[in-house]
Amino acid sequence: MNERIPVNVTIDNQVMTISWDRPDKKNALTQAMYGAAADALLDAENDNNVRVVILTGTHDCFTAGNDLNDFLNNPAIGDDTPVARFLAAIASFKKPIIAAVNGPAVGVGTTMLLHCDMVVAADTSVFSMPFSKLGVCPEAASSYLLPLMAGYHRAAELLLLGENFDANTARDCGIVNRIAPSAEYQTLARKLAETMAQLPPNSLRTTKAFLKSSMEQVVSTRMKEEADVFGKMIQGPEAVEAMTAFTERRPADFSKF
Numbered sequence: 001m002n003e004r005i006p007v008n009v010t011i012d013n014q015v016m017t018i019s020w021d022r023p024d025k026k027n028a029l030t031q032a033m034y035g036a037a038a039d040a041l042l043d044a045e046n047d048n049n050v051r052v053v054i055l056t057g058t059h060d061c062f063t064a065g066n067d068l069n070d071f072l073n074n075p076a077i078g079d080d081t082p083v084a085r086f087l088a089a090i091a092s093f094k095k096p097i098i099a100a101v102n103g104p105a106v107g108v109g110t111t112m113l114l115h116c117d118m119v120v121a122a123d124t125s126v127f128s129m130p131f132s133k134l135g136v137c138p139e140a141a142s143s144y145l146l147p148l149m150a151g152y153h154r155a156a157e158l159l160l161l162g163e164n165f166d167a168n169t170a171r172d173c174g175i176v177n178r179i180a181p182s183a184e185y186q187t188l189a190r191k192l193a194e195t196m197a198q199l200p201p202n203s204l205r206t207t208k209a210f211l212k213s214s215m216e217q218v219v220s221t222r223m224k225e226e227a228d229v230f231g232k233m234i235q236g237p238e239a240v241e242a243m244t245a246f247t248e249r250r251p252a253d254f255s256k257f
């Protein structure tokens with residue numbers, strides 16, 4: 001029997017909701033999960049009954065980012081991988097996407113938000129882009145989009161130190177639109193999505209196209225450049241030490257590099 005891919009996709013009131021659903025592993029993303037989400041976005045693009053997409057996780061966790069065991073044992077490298085398809089799909093998606101975030105939003109869990117049109121965060125959200133701590137480089141065009149949104153110094157702090165930051169900091173950096181108590185963030189995201197879904201769809205798509213048009217080409221090029229370097233670094237000694245340390249539940253030791 002085929003194993004269920006832990007991504008839920010539902011359509012209700014012209015809003016598609018894509019939810020990461022692997023709570024026992026903090027919704028860490030496998031290649032199969034990226035693939036399922038990329039397929040759902042493609043379906044949403046082509047389905048006239050979908051006007052807005054909500055991207056979310058489980059009630060107390062958005063996602064712990066890429067599955068580190070996948071990174072260690074089976075890194076997906078190249079343009080034709082499910083992760084590359086997912087990132088390309090979210091970056092070029094033509095209808096509005098609203099992210100609803102709570103708990104950890106690690107790595108790609110934060111960088112995918114840079115491609116969404118609105119982000120609603122629970123006040124208990126914890127964001128991070130720990131690429132430097134993992135011995136790799138930024139991905140998903142975050143090295144371009146984050147300075148654009150947050151300003152250079154804030155982007156440099158978040159990407160070089162790779163430390164956790166809260167919803168207020170994320171809002172100050174322009175990554176989050178609204179903050180709500182964790183009992184209410186899903187309702188708020190839903191309300192915003194349903195409000196958008198009632199607006200003229202062509203007008204929404206055209207507005208989004210103009211909002212994104214000056215960034216589109218650079219984002220696509222930067223995403224590929226970062227992915228090339230990331231693909232090499234993920235197999236390098238710094239990354240192997242970082243990920244082995246995580247699986248062995250010990251601090252990483254970079255003193256020998």
Ligand code: COA
Pocket residue numbers: 024025026028029063064065066067068069104106107108130131134
């Ligand atoms: N890949 C694979 N498994 C992961 C994971 C990841 N990115 N994140 C968490 N898990 C697993 C843990 O190994 C653990 O599995 P186990 O119960 O079989 O031991 C389970 O999910 C719960 O994680 P745990 O660390 O115990 O939860 P926590 O609440 O203490 O911490 C996080 C949550 C997200 C802060 C922490 O798990 C973490 O830092 N994860 C790594 C995030 C990361 O570096 N992602 C890559 C970014 S590029």
